[in-house]
Amino acid sequence: MTLEWLAPVPAILPLFGAGLALAMWRSKRAQLIISVVVLALVLAAALTLLLTVGDAPYVLDIGGWSAPVGINVVADRLAALMLTVSSAVTLCVLLYSMAQGLADGGEDTPVAIYHPTYLVLAAGVNMAFLAGDLFNLFVAFEVLLAASYVLITLGGTSARIRSGTIYIVVALVSSVIFLAAIALVYAATGTVNMAHVALRLPEIDPGVAQVLQLLLLLAFGIKAAMFPLHAWLPDSYPTAxxxxxxxxxGLLTKVGVYAIIRTQTLLFPGGTVDTLLLWLALATMIVGILGAVAQDDIKRLLSFTLVSHIGYMIFGIALSSQAGLTGSIFYVAHHITVQTTLFLVVGLVERRGGTTSLDRLGGLAKLAPGLAILFFIPAMNLSGIPPMSGFLGKVGLLQAGVADGTPLAWALVAGGVVTSLLTLYAIVKAWNKAFWQIPPAPLEGAPLPRGMVGPTTALVIFGLGLTVVAGPLYTYTEQAAANLRDRETYIVGVLPDGKRGTGESDEVVAEGGSS
Amino acid sequence: MIEMAPSLVLVVTIAVLVAVGVYLILERSLTRIIIGVVLLGNGVNLLLLLSGGRAGGPPIIDLTPAEEMSDPLPEALILTAIVITLGMTAFLLALAYRSWHLNGHDEVQDDIEDRRIAYLAARDELAFEDTDTDVVVPDIESEAHEVRDETDTLTILVGEEGLVNVPVEAVRPSGDAPDDGAPDDGASQTDREEPR
Incomplete structure (x- = not known):
């Protein structure tokens, strides 16, 4: 329990790094070193948290102010796992983007702002995983969104401005909804600390509680790209x-999923909207994958599979059973890795082939056999070919669905299998067309820089590593799910006596609860 | 404790701000959307203010008795939210200017690629072409005559010369030439067309 001080490090360190990198804007090399060192330290901190956290979460009351008054940072098993996977992914992507930036002669990445923004994004993502109260979660969302607005319109080309505008407006709307939900939560319960809200929600009118739940779900559903709130995603992501x-x-939609998991399990454990969520999960899977099948551009195809696979995670959450939640958490960890890897590989494909249109690509298997392997492994992983982690995650979810046994759960099991099959179809189509067909016109691509291939290979291996350690990882996610379902450990960790956290402001306790 | 019942004036103001904000966000022009976002943000900020109950005295110990203090927390939250809205508005304005700079307008456009695919779907066409399967495949019987998997020659025993490789054509009865004429292109293509 002496490691509590480590909990806020993954959120704070990148912010300091961002400031430092901004100050060093003249030197590319200094910025690179700062970013890499900071993200490596964050990864180390996250790993430490992952390996040491027990049933009781690490709770740090910032500034020594006790919990409902002060802001607190909570790192439980779920948060530690998310932090570790996201830090590993951000580090690899940073190295990749550096190699790309250097190869492009810094044309595509205005280096002076790229590093600070990227670090702020990492800080926002990590802060969201660690937030112990709703408003802090809101601020974390805003931090990562503000950074993402800059990154998605990077360079300010016509196409990016067009798609970025849609992304930003949609994200702003979801933020406003989230803020309104927070205002209503505060009006109803008089607190925004999540553990405190969890204690007080059973005391308020169930109808009001359900409205709050649906509002939060709406806000996070937009972030997570859940059907019918997904239409912004395939439009805005591919042009960046x-x-x-x-x-x-890899990360932003999963932050939304994480927020859904956290609020559904901690604040609203009754499972009152499970039926709705199951229907939405089914629709997300099917609509998403049908969209993917129709695409010609490989980046858009992958964006649609991303939407579709969010459905699996929602499915697990909506079952509100131990097995479902376990499968969901495992799937999030797997999907962050595999989806990021695939987009990096597609970046390589774009570089080697000069285009991402499946009509114009072709013959890459001959031109770049290594690239073909790099694509094939995560692609098969995504579509759930045994024995890879995608298969294990899906099996876990399907077992949970079968164990649930209701007709709707069976429908979702069937939907999950069909989605998996259609994913395989879409991915194999991309594989055939990009790597095996005779290209209609010779490809105008550049050779692949080693700096881009290296991090991609590292992520592919990391994805395979998830398969190798799937046993321990599954046990870990089982424990994480158990902790989430047993809300006591979280609440007692934050508010040991049910009223106040550890820290100062004891004199306020005498006054009783606030407002 | 201060009065918790919300002030009707504020509630009506929130309703008007949010309604106007939502209306403006649904516009095409980014400038109007920005105004909408600002109004919507202000409406929600007022909602936050409302969540703390009616205004009391300044929440400073020794200045106001604890029972008459305003709730300081929503005010702190609003302050944060205002700063965030300010930053986002500035960014959106820059974006609108950039859009005007590049395109001469600040219209928020629909998904172009999606429209293209919808157009193709409406015409019942594929979103992509299979160039290398466009080779016309003859029907199976004539193909069976032509295809040789291992060799294009046959090994036969010829008198005292032993085993000799000869072209296939040399041993085929002349009357039995395979009809490698072009099969009906139209028919075979419609057969292969995938149903959408």
Whole structure:
């Protein structure tokens, strides 16, 4: 329990790094060193948290102010796992983007702002995983969104401005909804600390509680690209630079999923909207994958599979069973890795082939056999070919669905299998056309820089590593799910006596609860 | 404790701000959307203010008795939210200017690629072409005559010369030449067309 001080490090360190990198804007090399060192330290901190956290979460009351009054940072098993996977992914993507930036002669990435913004994005993502109160979660969302607005319109080309505008307006709307939800939560319960809200929600009118739940779900559903709130995603992601798309696809939607998991399990454990969520999960899977099948551009195809696979995670959450939640968490960890990897590989394909249109690509298997392997492994992983982690995650979710046994759960099991099959179809189509067909016109691509291939290979291996350690990882996610379902450990960790956290402001306790 | 019932004036103001904000966000022009976002943000900020109850005295110990203090927390939250809205508005304005700079307008456009695919779907065409399967495949019987998997020659025993490789054509009865004429292109292509 002496490691509590480590909990806020993954959120704070990148912010300091961002400031430092901005100050060093003249020197590319200094910026690179700062970013890499900071993200490596964050990864180390996240790993430490992952390996040491027990049933009781690490709770740090910032500034020594006790919990409902002060802001607190909470790192439980779920948060630690998310932090580790996201830090590993951000580090790899940073290295990749550096190699791309250097190879392009810095044309595509205005280096002076790229590094600070990227670090702010990492800080926002990590802060969202660690937030112990709703408003802090809101601020974390805003931090990562503000950074993402800059990254998605990087360079300010016509196409990026067009698609970026849609992304920004949609994100702003979801932020406003989230803020309104927070205002209503505060009006109803008199607190925004999540553990405190969890204690007080059972005391308020169930109808009001359900409205709050639906509002929060709406706000996070937009972020997570859940059907019918997904239409912005396939439009806005593909035009951004490859590394930016990769990190967005891997992390940003998963932050939304994380927020859904956190609020559904901690604040609203009754499962009152499970039926709605199951229907939405089914629709997300099917609509997403049908969209993917129709695409010609490989980046858009992957964006649609991303939407579709969000459905699996929602499916697990909506079952509100131990097995479902376990499968969901495992799937999030797997999907962050594999989706990011695929977008990085597509970045390589774009570089080697000069285009991402499946009509114009072809013959890459002959031109770049290594690239073909790099694509094939995560692609098969995504579509759930045994024995890879995608298969294991899907099996876990399907087992949870079968164990649930209701007709709707069976429908979702069937939908999950069909989605998996259609994913395979879409991916194999991309594979055939990009790598095996005779290209209609010779490809005008550049050779691949080693600096881009290296991080991609590292991520492919990391994805395979998830398969190798799937046993321990599954046990870990099982424990994480158990902790989430047993809300006591979280609430007691934050508010040991049910009223106040550890720290100062004891004199306020005498006054009783606030407002 | 201060009065918790919300002030009707504020509630009506929130309703008007949010309604106007939502209306403006649904516009095409980014400039109007920006105004909408600002109004919507202000409406929600007022909602936050409302969540703390009615205004009391300044929340400073020794200046106001604890029972008459305003709730300081929503005010702190609003302050943060205002700063965030300010930053986002500035960014959106820059974006609108850039859009005007590049395109001469600040219209928020629909998904172009999606429209293209919808157009193709409406014409019942594929979103992509299979160039290398466009080779016309003859029907199976004539193909069976032509295709040789291992060799294009046959090994036969010829008198005292032993085993000799000869072209296939040399041993085929002349009357039995395979009809490698072009099969009906139109028919075979419609057969292969995938149903959409």
């Amino acid at each position: 630079p490859a590394p930016v798309t990769a990190v967005f696809a």
